[in-house]
Amino acid sequence: MNKDALKGNGNSKKSFKSFCIIGDPVSHSLSPLMHNSAFSSLNLNYSYIAFRVPQKELEETIYSLKKLNIAGFNVTLPHKVNVVNFIDDLSYEAKKAGAVNTVNNEDGKLIGYNTDIHGLIAPLENRQIDFNNIEILIMGAGGSCRAALVALSEKKKIKKINIVNRDQKKLEKIISLGKELRLNCIPLDYDNSTVLKEVSLNSNLIINTTSIGLNNDSSPLKSNFMSKDTFVFDIVYRPIFTNLLNNAKDAGCNLIFGYEMLLHQAKKAFEIWTGLKAPLDVMEKSLFGIFGEPK
Secondary structure, eight states: OOGGGGSOOTTOOTTOEEEEEEESSOTTOOHHHHHHHHHHHTTOOEEEEEEEOOGGGHHHHHHHHHHTTOOEEEEOTTOTTGGGGGSSEEOHHHHHHTOOSEEEEETTEEEEEOTHHHHHHHHHHHTTOOOTTOEEEEEOOSHHHHHHHHHHTTSTTOOEEEEEOSOHHHHHHHHHHHHHTTOOEEEEOTTOHHHHHHHHHTOSEEEEOSSTTTTSOOOSOOGGGSOTTOEEEEOOOSSSSOHHHHHHHHTTOEEEOHHHHHHHHHHHHHHHHHSSOOOHHHHHHHHHHHHOOOO
């Protein structure tokens, strides 16, 4: 990690603050573009950069960020769960999720928040989805899945949430979290494509919380695994049309794009860090400059 990049320079104003995102990989991240655009629009003397941090360097990195008096930072894959062990305290929502994606320096203490919860639920609420008696399929069992379960636990009368993941130990922990949140969560065998297809076809909402698609990977959910009018939400935002969303489009599904989660979780993080209302229109325009508006 390049520590000097966070220090600013000798001519910086006293109000200068540094923010960053840590993860591995992190080169694809659009958070620097989005937050720097927001800072600039409000004439804030703040800077936001990205750092690749391998898992074995996480503890040392958090220690260094604290020592440098970082104002705040985001956390992405694969650190959202493990970072909990190296910060000072957690917000109520982060404690429920057992995962953190946003950290704020509050008088020298690093406090962890989970703005992914807001990022996940906002696009669903914007579409006025009726959660009554619906069946949901979630792919993945990491930090983003944890955020999804906390968000969904606020919605009453969900019939069932099926969860599929390669790592069985992680899946068991996620199912336990679901039970704690009083959700009817059922584990699925990742390698049983027949069961996966049947469950997927019967799902009203499908959420991919894995990184599958980030490198143009093929999704295990093909177009014939999905029913027309199902809502399909892929949290991967680059490329904007992942293999999963292309398959969903072919099946006549309703698409929910990863940039929508990115935008809404960033809005919440910005407001935690600054105490100001986030310029959502500016942040959204910065993303469309990269993507072009999806069609």
